[in-house]
Structure formats: C-alpha cells, structure tokens
Amino acid sequence: MTRTTPNVSFEFFPTKTEAGHEKLLNTARQLAGYSPEFFSCTYGAGGSTRDRTLNTVLQLDSEIRIPTAPHLSCVGDSKAELRDLLIRYREAGITRIVALRGDLPSGMGISGGELRYANELVSFIREETGDHFHIEVAAYPEVHPQARNFEADLANFVRKIKAGANGAITQYFFNADSYFHFVDRACKLGADVPIIPGIMPITNYSSLARFSEACGAEIPRWIRKQLEAYADDVKSIQAFGQEIVTDMCERLLAGGAPALHFYTLNQAEPSLAIWNNLGFKS
Numbered sequence: 001m002t003r004t005t006p007n008v009s010f011e012f013f014p015t016k017t018e019a020g021h022e023k024l025l026n027t028a029r030q031l032a033g034y035s036p037e038f039f040s041c042t043y044g045a046g047g048s049t050r051d052r053t054l055n056t057v058l059q060l061d062s063e064i065r066i067p068t069a070p071h072l073s074c075v076g077d078s079k080a081e082l083r084d085l086l087i088r089y090r091e092a093g094i095t096r097i098v099a100l101r102g103d104l105p106s107g108m109g110i111s112g113g114e115l116r117y118a119n120e121l122v123s124f125i126r127e128e129t130g131d132h133f134h135i136e137v138a139a140y141p142e143v144h145p146q147a148r149n150f151e152a153d154l155a156n157f158v159r160k161i162k163a164g165a166n167g168a169i170t171q172y173f174f175n176a177d178s179y180f181h182f183v184d185r186a187c188k189l190g191a192d193v194p195i196i197p198g199i200m201p202i203t204n205y206s207s208l209a210r211f212s213e214a215c216g217a218e219i220p221r222w223i224r225k226q227l228e229a230y231a232d233d234v235k236s237i238q239a240f241g242q243e244i245v246t247d248m249c250e251r252l253l254a255g256g257a258p259a260l261h262f263y264t265l266n267q268a269e270p271s272l273a274i275w276n277n278l279g280f281k282s
Helices: 018-032 050-064 079-091 118-129 150-162 176-188 205-215 221-230 234-254 269-277
Strands: 007-012 038-041 068-073 096-100 134-139 167-170 259-263
Touching (some): 018 050, 018 269, 038 050, 050 068, 050 079, 068 079, 068 118, 118 134, 118 150, 150 176, 176 234, 205 221, 221 234, 234 259, 234 269, 259 269
Parallel strands (some): 007 038, 007 259, 038 068, 068 096, 096 134, 134 167
C-alpha cells in the first residue's frame, strides 16, 4: 500500500548575527528539498524582531523559493505599523500570515498596540487586505498558559476562526489525545478548519523543560523521568526523543491530522530524522 505524503512545514526564528543568519539559510536550503508547503518565521516579543523577520521572510520566499509566512503580532504595534507591514508583504508577493496576539518583552507592563487580541488582528488583516492572505492562528490543545480554563481558551480560539482565519497551528505537545480532543471540541463549536499539530523534536532536556514551563506545554511524567535518567547522555536523549515523537506523529497522521509543522530551532537534522522515520523522503 502506497502512503500519501502529508503536507509539512518548518518554522524558523530570525537571528541576530550574520553567522546565525547564514546557518538559517543553509538549514532552509536543506529543508526545501523536502517540498514543504511553507516556511514560517517568528516575530519576537513586542515586535522586537520586526525588521529581521521581514528581511528573513522576503529572502526565504525569493531566494529559497519556498512560500514563507511571517508571524505578525498585535501587542506593541500600532495599526499604522501593522498596515505598513501588510503592504510590504503584499507587494512582495507574500500570501500567508500567522496572526498572533504576541507577548510584550520582559519588564514591560500590559500595554501597547491598538489591538489587544489575535481575533482583532485577524479582523484587521481582513479589513485591510480582503482575502489576499491565508491566515493561520495559534491553537493550544493543553490550554494557553494565561487562559482562565480550557473552555475560555477554546472560546477564544473559535473567535479567531470566526474573525476570518483559514486554519491554525498548535503549540507543541507530547500527548496526541490533547490534540484530538481540542480538534473535536473546536469542530463542534463551528471552527471546522485545518488545525496543524506543531511538532517539537527533543534534543536537549533542560532547555525543553524550561521552554515547556513557560509556554504551557506538558511533558508527560514518563517521558520526563526517562529524559532525566539520561542526564547528559545526548545521544540517548535524541534517540529516545526521535522514537516517541515519531510514534506520536504516526498516530496524529493516522487520526486525520492535515499536516505536520516542525519547530526547527533553525536546525534541519532533528526534524528530518523524524520525517524520515515516518517513511517520507525528499
């Protein structure tokens, strides 16, 4: 039986140095060989990487020739600043955007921007550009860390879709049941759009634990305990990580996930190891 290769996409973050940027481009060139549906590029808290995101997106789209979706957040940006970015992206032929509320840089209070929530940003993009952009928003199967509860977070997600979003990309997770539950509940509330699971390869336990704590992604106890047992044994951590994430991806695809979106951290090998383990080649 021939397996149909699912859509795949890869996410990058803009770098601060020339060396880092060249590494990003080399990674993108390698991943381009796997025919991704799109790349995406993060924005930074409070728009702190605005110019670097813009330049990276335009370079990936024009030079690597993979459609690239900029992340765009409304916290900390005025409507005029957002409008200017939308114009520049549209004129450059960018047709996809990941619309987020975003976070303020550390030390700044709750403030900034004329738009406060992602659903308002989605509405603004639609008002300014019509249907030019395919808009993805964020989804949190294990609940946004600042949400009151699951039901409130789900209602917020539905508002983003009804504001005009075409689909969503989830925060990463390691429990496929949380994804299926979220998709089922969202669909029943009228948010029947493609919800792409975000996939985080496991390469370093300490950094993964810190990041997961901050973004509300749960590392199941049995996984955490095994990773702790490996201590500084990097090869064992990576081998175990590849195994459990590959197994989860198999289950997600078998259960109807429309695609996979890899958080690359600007590295090709960890994501490709999982993709190749799934039996999909370039």
